[in-house]
Amino acid sequence: MLSYTAETGWVFDPYMCALVVAVVVFHIYRGRVRRRSLHREADGTYVWIEWHGGERRSETDPAAPGGAWDSDGDGDGGD
Numbered sequence: 001m002l003s004y005t006a007e008t009g010w011v012f013d014p015y016m017c018a019l020v021v022a023v024v025v026f027h028i029y030r031g032r033v034r035r036r037s038l039h040r041e042a043d044g045t046y047v048w049i050e051w052h053g054g055e056r057r058s059e060t061d062p063a064a065p066g067g068a069w070d071s072d073g074d075g076d077g078g079d
Contacts, residue, residue, distance in 0.1 A: 031069075033049060034062075045059060046062055
């Protein structure tokens with residue numbers, strides 16, 4: 001995005017900036033789709049729709065720590 005070297009000075013890279021903005025927008029969109037579609041069925045199962053339209057289910061609250069949306073990097077298959 002913005003870098004500095006002794007030879008060229010400050011350099012702004014619009015392509016890298018656009019890539020970073022696109023990734024941030026995607027993560028916001030994905031989270032919004034998940035939160036808006038999350039509901040609990042009569043049997044207690046949590047159900048939500050992913051950004052691509054696929055339905056997902058979980059026995060525990062996916063938004064809770066350790067849930068399906070938790071991406072703390074512990075290798076449990078979170079985000």
